[in-house]
Amino acid sequence: MATATHAAPAHAPEGHTSTGINNTKLGMWAFLGSECLFFGALISTYLIYRGRSGEGPFPSDVYDIPFTSVSSFVLLMSSMSMVLAVAAITRGDERRMRIWLVTTALLGMVFIGGQIFEFTEFARAGLKLDTNLFGSSFFVLTGFHGVHVTVGILWLLSLVGFSFRRGIGQEKALAVDIAGLYWHFVDVVWIIIFTVIYLVPE
Amino acid sequence: MADETTGTAVADEETPQVDAPVDPTIDAGAHDEPHHPRPSTYVWIALILSIVTAVEVALYYVDDVSDTTITISLLVLMVIKFFLVASWYMHLRFEARIFKQLFYGGLFLAVAVYAVVLGASHVFPILV
Numbered sequence: 369m370a371t372a373t374h375a376a377p378a379h380a381p382e383g384h385t386s387t388g389i390n391n392t393k394l395g396m397w398a399f400l401g402s403e404c405l406f407f408g409a410l411i412s413t414y415l416i417y418r419g420r421s422g423e424g425p426f427p428s429d430v431y432d433i434p435f436t437s438v439s440s441f442v443l444l445m446s447s448m449s450m451v452l453a454v455a456a457i458t459r460g461d462e463r464r465m466r467i468w469l470v471t472t473a474l475l476g477m478v479f480i481g482g483q484i485f486e487f488t489e490f491a492r493a494g495l496k497l498d499t500n501l502f503g504s505s506f507f508v509l510t511g512f513h514g515v516h517v518t519v520g521i522l523w524l525l526s527l528v529g530f531s532f533r534r535g536i537g538q539e540k541a542l543a544v545d546i547a548g549l550y551w552h553f554v555d556v557v558w559i560i561i562f563t564v565i566y567l568v569p570e
Numbered sequence: 571m572a573d574e575t576t577g578t579a580v581a582d583e584e585t586p587q588v589d590a591p592v593d594p595t596i597d598a599g600a601h602d603e604p605h606h607p608r609p610s611t612y613v614w615i616a617l618i619l620s621i622v623t624a625v626e627v628a629l630y631y632v633d634d635v636s637d638t639t640i641t642i643s644l645l646v647l648m649v650i651k652f653f654l655v656a657s658w659y660m661h662l663r664f665e666a667r668i669f670k671q672l673f674y675g676g677l678f679l680a681v682a683v684y685a686v687v688l689g690a691s692h693v694f695p696i697l698v
Contacts, residue, residue, distance in 0.1 A: 389666050397669040401676025408680025415684070416691050437627045441620060448616035451659045455609050552660045556652050563648035567630045569637045 396546050400553050407557050410512060411564060414505040419570055421500035430493050431566060432486070439482040440562045443517075446475035447555040450524075454548045460538040466531055469544070472551065473524040476517050483514045506565070513561060516554050523547050607658065615658045622647050622654075 385391060453468035487507070490496075495503045527547055530536060536543060626647050629640055657663040662670055 389668060394668065394672075397672040401672040404673070404676035404680045405683070408677075408684055412680075412684035412687055416688060433627065433630055437623070441623060444619050444623060445616060447619075447655060447659050448612055451612045452609055455606060455612065458606060549660055552655055555659075556655050559648060559651045559655065563626060563644050567626055567644050568641050 390542065392542065392546060393549075396549050400549065403553060403557075407509075407513070407560075410505075410509040411560065414509050414565060417501040417505045421502040423500055425490075425493050425495045425499070425502075427502060427506075427570065430490050430495055432489070433566060435482065435486065436562065436566050439479050439486075440558060442475050442482070443479045443555055443558050446472045446479070447552050449475060450548050450551045454541070454545050457536060457538065457541045457544045462531060462536060465536065465544065466528055469524050469528050469531075473521050473528070476521040476524070476551075480514060480517055480521070483510065483517075487511075509565070510561065513554070513557055516557070520547075520551050520554055523550065606661065606664070612658070615654055619651055619654060622651050 449468045449471040453465045453472060456462075456464040456468055490503075495506075497503055497507045524547060527536065527544060626644055629643055629647075632640060656673070662673065
């Protein structure tokens with residue numbers, strides 16, 4: 369009796385699948401889909417507790433919209449530099465890829481620096497994690513986003529380091545593409561946070 | 571068949587390309603990357619994103635318009651920015667359908683969960 373086997377043929381090239389869809393990329397998109405739920409829960413919590421804080425400081429007391437607007441602009445521009453890094457390595461231009469990756473990481477650091485400054489200012493104004501519902505939901509949401517940006521920065525810098533040590537050729541462009549997906553996701557989450565948390569009137 | 575440099579699913583070489591839409595933003599000369607736009611397109615997208623962000627911030631300071639109008643305008647602009655980044659920078663408009671389903675499926679679920687929780691909080695205020 370013939371038996372069916374699902375093992376990949378020995379001569380199949382690395383990354384090749386019967387569906388034509390790369391498993392690494394599929395896994396990354398599944399992860400990003402689950403991250404939508406993660407941030408969705410945090411944003412929902414913020415919105416549901418919005419306006420329910422018994423005592424201040426309230427959002428209008430501490431938000432510095434001009435400052436946060438500049439931070440948002442910096443993160444948006446980091447998305448552009450990230451996609452230019454992916455475009456460069458797709459063309460096989462590793463030197464330009466490194467430049468754009470370092471630029472992206474630096475812009476990410478500026479954003480994180482701005483967030484640390486903002487948190488410090490809020491704390492000086494009397495808003496801490498346990499002050500009120502606004503403080504708890506705001507710091508948890510934006511804090512987790514900041515952690516994601518920090519992970520992204522480390523990922524980008526490790527790619528730059530790997531590029532210098534072993535080289536990232538056109539054949540490994542997928543590694544940069546995957547990091548880019550993560551970075552852009554962090555950016556789209558901030559697009560939502562900036563509008564819904566900071567700009568929409570209470 | 572998959573494009574091994576980016577993992578993008580592409581049509582098999584033997585598959586006849588019938589009535590393929592011509593997108594002027596796609597670099598026709600890059601035979602190895604038929605689905606990726608030119609770098610200049612990315613810069614244009616960044617410019618549009620910057621302008622939309624500037625409009626959002628300007629709306630925040632508008633006083634003589636109702637909060638409802640401002641909220642709806644801000645949400646529309648947010649959605650535009652979201653889809654610009656997802657479609658062009660994350661290349662979702664060029665990707666296999668399964669990637670779009672995974673990402674937008676997660677997004678839809680997140681919005682649905684929020685809607686349910688918000689609705690429940692109004693019906694059963696003691697919950698929150």
